[in-house]
Amino acid sequence: MTGVGIDFSFSRVAASSAKAAGYSFAASYLTDLDTSHRAKAWTASEVAAYRAAGLGVVAVWQGGGSDRTTAWRGGYDRGRRDARLAAQQAGALGRPEGSGGRPVYFAVDYDVRRSEDFAVLGEYFRGIASVFDPPNIGVYGGRATIEWAQRAGAARWFWQTGAWSDDYRVPGIHLYQRIPSARLGGYEIDIDDAMQADYGGWFQGGTVMPDMWIPGATRRPLGDTAPMNGGGKKVVWHITSNPGGNLKLANELGWFTSGGSGAAPHVLYSPITGETAQMYPADSRSKSVVAHNREGTYVIQVEIVFTTEKTDYRSLLDPRLTWKNFGVLLAWLRQLGIPDVWPVGRPAAFARQTASAAQWARSGHFGHNQIPDNDHVDPGPFPDIFARFPAGSASPQEDDVTPDELLMTEVPRAALPNGYVPRVWELLRSGSAFLEPAVADLKAEVAELAAKVETPAPVEVTVSGPELEAALDAKLDKLADMVVAKLGKRMEA
Known part of the structure; x- marks a missing residue:
């Protein structure tokens, strides 16, 4: 013993x-x-x-x-x-x-x-x-x-x-x-x-030995690892997508583990589904960045499966992105000793913001647009991940979209997919009292319609299933329009 x-x-x-x-x-x-x-x-x-x-x-x-x-x-x-x-x-x-x-x-x-x-x-x-x-x-x-x-x-x-x-x-x-x-x-x-x-x-x-693989992530090790040179502990954020705006992680993983292996990152992450996959351990270089990819104890390359091309997304600040399981990824980066800092500042636009030699030597988070000796401008405006996922938490905080981020995101009515109304409503929860009368009215009408549908024989049912569905759709559309109008007022404020 x-x-x-x-x-x-x-x-x-x-x-x-x-x-x-x-x-x-x-x-x-x-x-x-x-x-x-x-x-x-x-x-x-x-x-x-x-x-x-x-x-x-x-x-x-x-x-x-x-x-x-x-x-x-x-x-x-x-x-x-x-x-x-x-x-x-x-x-x-x-x-x-x-x-x-x-x-x-x-x-x-x-x-x-x-x-x-x-x-x-x-x-x-x-x-x-x-x-x-x-x-x-x-x-x-x-x-x-x-x-x-x-x-x-x-x-x-x-x-x-x-x-x-x-x-x-x-x-x-x-x-x-x-x-x-x-x-x-x-x-x-x-x-x-x-x-x-x-x-x-x-x-x-x-004491603890840091973990080289993300807990629970899909693993597709490519095998051709190479050592790091030592120095700062860093992570570089990219975005990636197949031509045509395809946002499925499985497609990207298939590419990077076959014909695209020469540009494979350490990690793929989907802010839409929360899926995560890893191809290289943390203590190896990966290939998303050719130059400077060994200049640190870690230089973790993360490709976020996302694009603004041929989609209605403007940036990673879009409130429809769930960022599910992102807290697990960030916790893994933290246990590697990568600090919650942006040496060049958090990326704010699709534009170059090249790090100086002194900045690149530091530990922390970098955008692909900040890495020396390349001309890429991704990942674009980046959310405040440290506030949304504070140390010790794997879930986003309740106030997960800041007013500044909301103002940078256009939400046209035509772009609202089915089921999006509850998400927008959640974002406006701090000032959603204006919705309460509409919700009460909607519930009352639904109850009235449901009572008519469920009336037992021999009374004739006067409202059909399609009619009930159409009525509900109309009410939800009206509610969505109110939400978008409220968003517009907030953006103009």
């Missing part, structure tokens, strides 16, 4: 309490955040506090649904699903991934014994391995589960619980959870023995 730590779920133990009690690490959960079990999940502030205290952090995935102890019965598909969520949450919390990364233990909180159950459990972990980085897959369970995982090669990290173990500790485990539970400062905890010096803690001794 090389150390003693604790694990907890709904009882949240402060880092200061754990350290004062002499523990060297703590373990807690990643889980379904849309259930009540989100209360037992690690938060960014808790992880930061444990790291600052010099304590290790261990994470275990267990879903939050009613099937949380038997989720493995869902086999391969459930394994993929759980691994994807675990990678996203852990990435947002700063877990390093890849060959130098840190594990997540996947809980099998059940006494698995039957051969047919182990076959299903094998499919579950096969699904996990199809998404999660295999060197960092861990398993939590009783003696039979741990011994099976070791034989089957289903995991590389092993956390055995004393439950279902008959006081036997399996050789080769990393952690052992004692039973019964204990208490610390009024909170219920479990005590865990670290059976190896490296038990899988993310920040053992307060």
